[in-house]
Amino acid sequence: MITLRNIAKEYHDGDVSTQALRDITFSISPGEFVSIMGPSGSGKSTLLHLLSFLDRPTSGEYSFFGKTITDLTDAQLARVRNEEMGFIFQSFNLLSNSTVYRNVELPLLYSGDIHPEHRARKVEEAVASVGLSEKLLTPAGKLSGGQKQRVAIARALVNNPTVIFADEPTGNLDSVSGAQVMEILKKLNDKGHTVILVTHETYTANFGNRLLRIKDGLLESDTPIEKSVADDTHAYFK
């Protein structure tokens, strides 16, 4: 269970302070697909950073499956990110000169001493799950946008995380590639992974089963997405 209670985040730039998030309270159960929407500057990316342990709140309580952020050191936060979280970014964030294999392997490098054969098997399985087995030894820079994002998904999956964080995953993709990516995320959610998606596109958000709307740093609404809407969106992309 992910639980946030009265979370606030304030940034300081000299004497000027900016309240990015205020009094955010909600919970996410395991296996949910939560979409977070809001206009630019609303605080949705800040919220994602807090949820994914990349940043700490200024005040409030945040518990991630029993682990309270305030109790953990930076190194412990990094360990949680490595073992229980997967990340998908709008701009893919791949090492373009490295092969698909090396990119997907990256989180495993920080997972302790895994036997090389076991590591190779995990990478191959993750790459196969996004349909790019034949590209295993291709430099990531030579792939199309859609393929790059699928590599990023494989990288997010390779450690079998509890939660996958996706920050505008279709933002740099054409509609077909975007649909493929969302299909994969939907399948991952169906397999039990919790997915937290930040987007400004309604049809992408509709892949989820719950929608959080953020505005001016406040949680404006927290509503379920009707199954019929999600199914329609799903069918539309198909």
Place this chain on the structure above:
Amino acid sequence: MTTRDALTSAIASLRQSRTRSILTMLGIVIGIASVILLMSLGQSAQQLILAQVQNTGSNLVFIIPGATKGSRLSSPPSVQGIIIKTLVKQDLDSLQNEPSIQAAAPEVRGVAKVVFENNDTSVTFTGTTADFFPMRNFTIDRGYSFTQADVDSLSHVAVLGSEISKTLFGYRDPIGKTIRLKDITFRVVGVLGSKGLGPFGVDQDNIIIVPITVAQKQMLGIDHYNTLTIQAKDTYTVDFVVSRITSVLRQNHRITDPDKDDFTVRTQADALELLGSITSIMTLFLTSIAFISLIVGGIGIMNIMLVSVIERTREIGLRKAVGATNADILKQFLWESIVLTFVGGMAGIAIGACIVILLYFIFINIIDGWAFALPVSSIALAVGVSTVTGVIFGIYPAQQAAKKNPIEALRYE
């Protein structure tokens, strides 16, 4: 992140920017090659100088007039040009009667003009006895060395060094010819074999050797000696001979307080020790200069690594997002600079060794007795220093990388 993974990642990153890596390494390559080259040349020079000392005879003891002040290896006043008349014939006679002494040869020295026909030049002459030649390992190339009878009878005979022979006679045979040395006529009876430079760079081929009696009485007008060269029966008895010499000379000179000695006794070991310390200082000095280039190379690596950290900001952000700790990032960038300097060091050793070998083949034709030296210590030092350079100059960029905030790093354009 395991060390193996950090090392693999570092090598992969460096291979991806191969040209830059090679150019970055250049400073270290040059620095290490310089260290290898200068340490090797220093050692070769040291071996050459020590061989020259040993070539004068390892069981020789030298007695110089005047006491040594300060350290044991400092020069007595007579070496610095002050005339001291304390070593005389009575000392020589006493020492020749010592059973532990094989032979003793007195020496006086001067500088004079030598003339043969229209050729003239300034030359160092040595007055000595017949024992001098075998004691100092001088060989006779042509003719013969003068005898004790020549010394006793004040014969005007001279033995020429190989260089002065060439200067005066060119390719003509000097044996039997007459030269004028300090306006005294001498008959050339022998020419020495080439001997090269002696200890402290003394040219042993540009000398004229004459009977000491002639040099003392007719050329210099003195009755003391500049040096007494004593030959011990073998190398193992040198220390005993030194103590006997000291005892005999103190008795002759009526010295009861050792602090008031008016002579200095030097052995080959003293000379080797002195020269060894001089050449070691020389090598240290040269190596220090080479280290400056290593520091410059290290700073070059630091600069490039700092640029690399900035260029790879997003990569650092990504690595942190997927679980890298600050220590993991530090380790990876540190390994990159260590690999750079280590590989650069290896290349530097190879290049330095090639230059040392090349110079060896050039120098053996120019300098007699030049020896090949590629000390293992220089290689070990080079490997150690290059790796330490990598750590020292890599740590700052690696810290900069490790400190990056993951969110800001991921947003970096």
